[in-house]
Amino acid sequence: MTVFLRERALGLTERMDSPDCDPALLQRTYAQFSTVNAVLSGWGQLYQRYLQPWLRTQARTTRVLDIGCGGGDLLRRLGGWAAQEGLSATFVGIDPDPRAIAFARQAPHHSSTTFRQADSRTLVAAGERFDIVLSNHVLHHLSAPELTALCQDCEQLALGRVIHNDIRRDDLAYVLFPLAGLVCQRSFIVEDGLRSIRRSFTPAELEQAAPPGWTVATTAPFRLQLLWSAP
Secondary structure (H helix, E strand, C coil): CCCCCCCCCCCCCCHHHCCCCCHHHHHHHHHHHHHHHHHHCCHHHHHHHHHHHHHHHCCCCEEEEEECCCCCHHHHHHHHHHHHCCCCEEEEEEECCHHHHHHHHHCCCCCCEEEEECCHHHHHHCCCCEEEEEEECCHHHCCHHHHHHHHHHHHHHEEEEEEEEEECCCHHHHHHHHHHHHCCCCCCHHHHHHHHHHHCCCHHHHHHHCCCCCEEEEECCCEEEEEEECC
């Protein structure tokens, strides 16, 4: 419900995105993303619904791309789940921020996972293709034209499915999120998280902004997905 947060607050920026933000707070933010995403992002459900069935039915190694991977915690988790099941997959995380890639590379991760400083347009220009393309907490950073451009890139990159997972703007989510400060201290998590909620889409807004052929889904708690499947 959005009684108070009626419109996207596109003028807000997240402190961690500033090139001169406190490096110690930034490092703790990257480290704490693992906890926040494990509790709130719902990737366990999305893995079982979309990735696991694909991985189990492929005769060859599946390539998975994470756009805007940040500190890399999502791919570390997905790579671990696939490895536990003995499923053959490689995972590539890209992010234009060198600080994010430096953190992702130094954190322990499965040998099937690599990280690059790049954006989606760079990979399209290089002619790269992936079976599954995904992102986590990227959509709320984008204006409507930027969203269209990202979707166009993903249609060229993905051989199978695209899964963009993000926050759903909701008054209750905004009220409850400061509780994350009980476990995520001395970082940008709470302040930037609240800004992210205010910048994020409602399902109706995302449906209106999405290009033809894309669908919007919602999951608890306060999540939405923008989905596409190759013809």
